[in-house]
Amino acid sequence: TQLLEQSPQFLSIQEGENLTVYCNSSSVFSSLQWYRQEPGEGPVLLVTVVTGGEVKKLKRLTFQFGDARKDSSLHITAAQPGDTGLYLCAGEDDGQNFVFGPGTRLSVLP
Amino acid sequence: GAGVSQSPSNKVTEKGKDVELRCDPISGHTALYWYRQSLGQGLEFLIYFQGNSAPDKSGLPSDRFSAERTGGSVSTLTIQRTQQEDSAVYLCASSLMGTLNTEAFFGQGTRLTVV
Numbered sequence: 001t002q003l004l005e006q007s008p009q010f011l012s013i014q015e016g017e018n019l020t021v022y023c024n025s026s027s028v029f030s031s032l033q034w035y036r037q038e039p040g041e042g043p044v045l046l047v048t049v050v051t052g053g054e055v056k057k058l059k060r061l062t063f064q065f066g067d068a069r070k071d072s073s074l075h076i077t078a079a080q081p082g083d084t085g086l087y088l089c090a091g092e093d094d095g096q097n098f099v100f101g102p103g104t105r106l107s108v109l110p
Numbered sequence: 111g112a113g114v115s116q117s118p119s120n121k122v123t124e125k126g127k128d129v130e131l132r133c134d135p136i137s138g139h140t141a142l143y144w145y146r147q148s149l150g151q152g153l154e155f156l157i158y159f160q161g162n163s164a165p166d167k168s169g170l171p172s173d174r175f176s177a178e179r180t181g182g183s184v185s186t187l188t189i190q191r192t193q194q195e196d197s198a199v200y201l202c203a204s205s206l207m208g209t210l211n212t213e214a215f216f217g218q219g220t221r222l223t224v225v
Binding site: 006033035040041042043044045048086088090092097098099100101102103105 | 114
């Protein structure tokens with residue numbers, strides 16, 4: 001079973017601060033995705049990374065896939081209260097099954 | 111439909127009763143997933159369907175849990191003799207098979223409360 005770990009589990013910061021959350025595994029994934037889940041909603045895809053070393057930017061969010069395709073990071077610049085939510089990473093294994101990490105719960109205080 | 115639809119959105123049941131949760135995936139999506147999310151937690155994988163078959167049932171927590179999918183579309187997750195620890199949000203997702211970079215589209219979930 002391929003497992004994903006995420007850190008930190010919880011993060012509370014002030015508006016305007018920068019932050020990085022991490023997703024790690026001992027397994028190689030063919031692709032890795034980041035989702036954000038807001039209360040009462042299902043997770044929504046933010047980005048998919050496929051190539052080792054790949055960096056993708058989505059406004060204030062920067063996603064990086066590790067060279068060995070086992071880990072990823074999400075960096076948020078100048079966090080805003082609207083960024084509050086549960087950030088989940090998910091790996092797509094060769095069977096095209098989605099394996100989710102436990103998530104990082106982010107709270108951005110105004 | 112335009113998105114993944116789950117019903118009911120909320121279900122309160124007495125301990126020991128059976129419940130049936132329904133998921134209507136996006137039309138044309140052959141992969142369907144069930145996850146469970148306890149309060150404040152991440153997603154716990156339950157079961158995965160490719161078409162009507164379930165190649166991975168490893169996440170079902172006990173034999174009280176079962177799921178089926180007919181016609182490659184609607185899926186039902188059945189929990190028999192519910193227990194209080196079954197209380198959680200049950201999320202369904204679907205995706206398009208056969209391609210890399212497939213996105214899992216989630217429903218809003220069914221919030222199950224066992225009293």
